[in-house]
Amino acid sequence: MTQRTWNPLALIFKDAFNSGAGRRRAADRLTRWLITSGGVLIIFAILAIFFVILAVVYPLFKSPQALPAGGFSLAGGGSKTFLAVGADEHRQILYAVSETGIHFYSIKDKAALPSPQLPALQGAKVVSVARSGGNFLALGLADGRVLPVRVRFHVTFPDGKRRVDADLESLAPVTIDAAGNPISQLAVAAGDDGFRVAAAGGSNTIALVVRQQRRTLMGTTRTKEFRKDFQTPAKGAITALAMHPDRNDLFVGTASGQILHAGLGDPEDDIVRVDVLGATPRETIGVSVLGFLIGGQTLIVGDAAGQVNSYQFFKRQDGRFKMSEIHSFKAHGGPVTIFSASRRNKGFVTGDRGGELYYRFGTTGKTLLTLSHPGKNGLSAAALTTKGDGLLALGAAGRFFHWSLVNPHPEISWAALFDKLWYEGYPQPEYVWQSTGGTDDFEPKFSLTPLIFGTLKGTFYAMLFAVPIAVFGAFYTSQFMHPFYKEFVKPAVEIMAALPSVVLGFIAALWLAPRVEFWLPGIVITPFVVVALVFLFLLLRERVPRLLPKTLKMGSEIFVLIGLAVLGCGIGFYLGAAAETFFFNGDYKPWLNEVLGLSYDQRNSLVVGIAMGFAVIPIIFTIAEDSLSNVPGHLRAGSLALGATQWQTAINVVLPTASPGIFSAIMIGFGRAVGETMIVLMATGNTPIMDMNIFSGFRALAANIAVELPEAPEGGTLFRILFLAALFLFMLTFFINSFAEWVRLRLREKYRLL
Numbered sequence: 001m002t003q004r005t006w007n008p009l010a011l012i013f014k015d016a017f018n019s020g021a022g023r024r025r026a027a028d029r030l031t032r033w034l035i036t037s038g039g040v041l042i043i044f045a046i047l048a049i050f051f052v053i054l055a056v057v058y059p060l061f062k063s064p065q066a067l068p069a070g071g072f073s074l075a076g077g078g079s080k081t082f083l084a085v086g087a088d089e090h091r092q093i094l095y096a097v098s099e100t101g102i103h104f105y106s107i108k109d110k111a112a113l114p115s116p117q118l119p120a121l122q123g124a125k126v127v128s129v130a131r132s133g134g135n136f137l138a139l140g141l142a143d144g145r146v147l148p149v150r151v152r153f154h155v156t157f158p159d160g161k162r163r164v165d166a167d168l169e170s171l172a173p174v175t176i177d178a179a180g181n182p183i184s185q186l187a188v189a190a191g192d193d194g195f196r197v198a199a200a201g202g203s204n205t206i207a208l209v210v211r212q213q214r215r216t217l218m219g220t221t222r223t224k225e226f227r228k229d230f231q232t233p234a235k236g237a238i239t240a241l242a243m244h245p246d247r248n249d250l251f252v253g254t255a256s257g258q259i260l261h262a263g264l265g266d267p268e269d270d271i272v273r274v275d276v277l278g279a280t281p282r283e284t285i286g287v288s289v290l291g292f293l294i295g296g297q298t299l300i301v302g303d304a305a306g307q308v309n310s311y312q313f314f315k316r317q318d319g320r321f322k323m324s325e326i327h328s329f330k331a332h333g334g335p336v337t338i339f340s341a342s343r344r345n346k347g348f349v350t351g352d353r354g355g356e357l358y359y360r361f362g363t364t365g366k367t368l369l370t371l372s373h374p375g376k377n378g379l380s381a382a383a384l385t386t387k388g389d390g391l392l393a394l395g396a397a398g399r400f401f402h403w404s405l406v407n408p409h410p411e412i413s414w415a416a417l418f419d420k421l422w423y424e425g426y427p428q429p430e431y432v433w434q435s436t437g438g439t440d441d442f443e444p445k446f447s448l449t450p451l452i453f454g455t456l457k458g459t460f461y462a463m464l465f466a467v468p469i470a471v472f473g474a475f476y477t478s479q480f481m482h483p484f485y486k487e488f489v490k491p492a493v494e495i496m497a498a499l500p501s502v503v504l505g506f507i508a509a510l511w512l513a514p515r516v517e518f519w520l521p522g523i524v525i526t527p528f529v530v531v532a533l534v535f536l537f538l539l540l541r542e543r544v545p546r547l548l549p550k551t552l553k554m555g556s557e558i559f560v561l562i563g564l565a566v567l568g569c570g571i572g573f574y575l576g577a578a579a580e581t582f583f584f585n586g587d588y589k590p591w592l593n594e595v596l597g598l599s600y601d602q603r604n605s606l607v608v609g610i611a612m613g614f615a616v617i618p619i620i621f622t623i624a625e626d627s628l629s630n631v632p633g634h635l636r637a638g639s640l641a642l643g644a645t646q647w648q649t650a651i652n653v654v655l656p657t658a659s660p661g662i663f664s665a666i667m668i669g670f671g672r673a674v675g676e677t678m679i680v681l682m683a684t685g686n687t688p689i690m691d692m693n694i695f696s697g698f699r700a701l702a703a704n705i706a707v708e709l710p711e712a713p714e715g716g717t718l719f720r721i722l723f724l725a726a727l728f729l730f731m732l733t734f735f736i737n738s739f740a741e742w743v744r745l746r747l748r749e750k751y752r753l754l
Contacts, residue, residue: 050730056723064368064407066359066391071401072110074103074394082380084129084137085394088153089386091402092164095151096381096394097137099125102149104166105400116168120147127182130197132245134343134386136190138197140183146174146197146209148188174209174225177201187241187250194223196264198250200238205231206250210267226267232260232274242290242299251277251299253287259301261313261321277323281307291339293346293362295441297424298326300348300362302336308350310362312424326422327365332356338381344388346443347410353378357393361410363421363443368410373401409717417448417724433688433699435708435718446721448728450688454698455729458680459673461609461694462616466673467666469613470620474662477621478628479650482556490625497618505682508611513602513683516610521588522576529575530568537564592695600695601685608683609694612676620669627661628654660747667740671733677702701725 074080074096084097087107094105101121104113121141128140135151148171156163176183176199185200194212201207208228213221232238236255243250248264257280263273280287280303289302299311308329313321329350338351346362355378359369373379373393381394384405391403415421420429424443431453432445473493477486516523537560584591592598631654639649655662677700680686685697686707705722712719 053723053727060409060412060720066369066403069402069404074398075112082394085381085383085392088164091390093166097129120173128186130186130188132188132190138188140186142182144177144180176207185241187243189243189245204234230272240287240290245296253290255286257283257285275320289336289339293341298362304335306332329360330367340383342384342388351379351382355379363411364413364416450690451701451704453690455700457698458608458700461605462612462673465609465613466616470617474621474624478625493618493621502678504611505679508607508683513607517602521580522573525576526569526572529572530565533564533568598693601697603685604695606694611683612679616669616673620665623665624662627658631657660744664744677706701729
């Protein structure tokens with residue numbers, strides 16, 4: 001037997017030269033093969049685009065991971081009580097605060113390093129630690145003093161290899177309690193010009209010490225120190241303190257669950273105003289931890305029952321603060337004793353002495369990771385690393401362990417993308433898109449809902465303007481216009497489609513928008529005037545048949561209608577100006593705002609609707625006109641032969657038969673409007689607001705991608721979210737086109753027997 005091989009070209013040209021019929025069959029096969037191949041390639045290209053976008057978007061929704069990065073027992077750790085832990089940003093050197101001071105360890109070598117002594121301790125034990133900015137520590141001592149210490153890391157590159165060294169900068173101690181009582185509750189906030197430290201004393205008193213450093217013109221440093229002692233209306237002992245990182249505000253937690261605010265005011269003034277803001281969710285459950293997220297706008301409260309909540313503060317009319325609960329996080333099994341905030345985003349870690357660590361995100365209110373310290377004697381300290389890519393934990397027995405956090409997009413969740421969130425500084429949950437800010441502590445807002453809303457809003461107004469003009473124009477052109485004029489009208493409309501959208505957007509922004517603002521009353525009145533003139537003309541023509549000359553060709557009444565439209569525009573604009581002067585004192589915008597509650601932006605949805613409608617009209621007109629003109633002639637002839645008028649034939653026979661094509665034209669125009677970029681970008685305010693007001697702007701998905709993608713770091717959260725917006729546009733147009741095709745086929749099946 002001979003083995004046969006499949007050769008498509010041989011199959012196509014099998015009988016090509018045998019006869020004329022063979023050549024036709026070969027041509028048919030070749031054409032069929034080319035068309036099929038082209039269709040397959042198109043489908044493959046579309047699927048390739050889909051999967052490329054999907055590959056960029058997928059990492060946004062990957063679950064966060066905490067990868068164990070090793071651990072070791074600190075030298076002499078079993079005999080020490082550790083209070084705090086930290087490391088340099090490269091995670092090479094670890095420092096641990098114990099009752100005897102600060103000790104350094106090499107994480108890589110798992111060995112102790114020489115640790116500088118703190119002579120200012122004078123043999124006193126460290127009983128509490130407060131941290132500011134990561135590496136500024138306030139050590140509360142057993143003799144009533146507070147020792148400010150700054151942990152400094154130095155990075156060098158000898159022989160091309162990175163080397164990290166650490167040392168301590170010990171500042172002059174601050175005497176808080178002259179009686180020598182231990183400092184158990186402590187808060188500190190440090191900056192370039194000094195620091196503020198507050199400590200709780202007996203009888204619910206608080207001592208505040210402010211040390212300011214100023215450099216003189218001579219290059220010397222002048223130090224000033226101020227002290228305030230004040231009483232708080234606390235019910236129960238003070239159990240937690242938190243100093244605002246930027247403002248002179250102190251927050252106090254008590255054993256009875258109270259949360260108090262102390263406005264410290266100017267350091268040179270003795271006035272301190274203390275207010276009771278609220279309490280823990282379950283009253284009488286004491287506050288165990290207080291701390292601020294980066295930026296100082298969100299306060300985290302952990303209580304003795306293990307509950308963790310976030311709060312924001314708003315000033316009331318009387319100048320006092322009002323506390324609002326934002327999120328309630330997953331609870332611990334025991335009292336919350338550990339809190340550490342990220343210095344890169346709104347992430348933070350809470351822990352209990354049993355060893356449970358929860359990594360959470362303040363914006364979304366989600367608990368992203370649950371970790372357990374492997375130590376047998378519980379957990380004494382934990383902290384996020386400077387870059388937020390690692391978590392350090394220290395057991396009560398001196399066992400150190402740390403994790404590498406893999407969570408590049410913690411601010412992303414389905415709620416953050418499509419639901420309302422309560423962002424910092426906002427009075428209530430809202431849909432917000434604001435991807436960048438002026439400071440590092442900015443809270444990104446990535447809600448796609450305003451962009452989707454803006455896309456649909458712009459499309460709605462564009463289609464509202466374009467569909468009636470395009471469909472009615474196509475209907476009149478195909479059924480009633482004289483063929484001589486049709487030869488000029490249809491090509492002229494089709495040429496409109498060749499106008500670049502950037503030119504239309506430029507004209508709309510610089511020429512159309514100011515004129516719409518100036519002539520808006522006339523624009524509103526003109527359609528009613530034009531319709532009234534047309535009906536008046538028809539009425540006169542019924543009464544006076546000779547109103548039009550007999551020599552006028554059938555289908556030439558378009559010139560009369562154009563004249564009436566021009567006359568109606570002139571009358572409408574005149575009446576609009578007169579109405580604005582008479583009713584609105586020459587300016588309609590205050591009336592819109594005060595009576596209807598509508599603000600007017602010069603670049604608004606009305607301008608976009610007109611400009612984008614102008615771009616969509618040629619597409620809808622051309623396809624609809626072709627569908628109407630291609631209705632078989634025998635249908636028209638049969639209808640007219642049965643005594644129907646031309647109008648009845650057009651409405652009852654031609655229009656239903658052409659309805660699948662008209663519907664396809666509208667859907668294609670809808671897809672064109674959804675994906676429009678330059679007109680929307682230039683002719684609207686590009687503000688991501690959710691408002692159906694036709695006189696306000698919006699931001700669409702396509703325009704947002706064009707604006708922000710060039711500035712988005714590759715692989716970053718914003719970069720991937722913009723691809724997610726592109727994926728959403730892709731899916732939206734895909735489903736719209738699929739639905740349109742389904743409806744078109746149903747309509748064609750319905751009217752195919754006509």
